[in-house]
Amino acid sequence: ESAEAAEGGGDGRISYEDIGGLDDELDMVREMIELPLSEPELFRQVGIDAPKGVLLYGPPGTGKTLIARAVANEVDASFHNISGPEIMSKYKGESEEQLREVFEKAREDSPAIVFFDEIDSVAGKRDDSGDVENRVVAQLLSLMDGLDARGDVVVIGATNRVDSLDPALRRGGRFDREIEIGVPDAIGRREIFEVHTRGMPLSDDVSLERLAEHTYGFVGADVHALATEAGMNALRRFRDDGGSLADLTVTRADFDAARAAVDPSA
């Protein structure tokens, strides 16, 4: 079982403040997930079922995991992490058993978010999958159908390849809402740079605007890597040159050198 199951939010710190760009996407996520978890009685009152499953899809490193953890933290829900490839590596029958355990734990610790990363690795179209995949998908379908409509457990699936998912999983009452988490544009990148340089002593010659313009094809994970590399460059300079710690800043040259070392994923 996942070591971090049921820790509130999985990571006590991540909040919406840590997500750059993705404003519209976050609004949708909040409506679909936060509302049913925090105010299930609204759905009862209006007479509609709360969503049980939401699919986040898009390229790696764009913030899908970040969003799931942030929502869990914001609504004080427990966070239960399932990795598709990991669960598929189990011995015969253990994959299904582990899925059942995670869902049971989530129900006990509700409100809860079950985050299913790389869900396509278990839930490809059943026709082209092997026997194990078929059984695991069947188990997942039955567990999701078994969640009651109260909405206090929501499953967030993440995938890079939404088209390869078993259509049965995308039907009503399962993952019937989908949100694309795409590659950020320059404005999004700028906001992501703001997040990842928030704690840095930036020198005056650093322009996040300019950085955002020169990082076409960067996803959030790339921006994070670049900012870390720039910080490392500043550290190295400091250790080589000495000086007062209070004067240590991360400069434009540190970022330019980092830019040359980090390639865009997209």
Ligand code: ATP
């Ligand atoms: P994967 O499909 O590989 O699981 P993912 O979409 O779940 O990718 P995350 O794990 O959320 O990606 O992102 C990886 C790291 O990249 C984050 O921990 C964060 O540092 C950074 N990152 C990604 N997207 C953003 C974003 N929108 N804002 C700020 N940081 C981001």
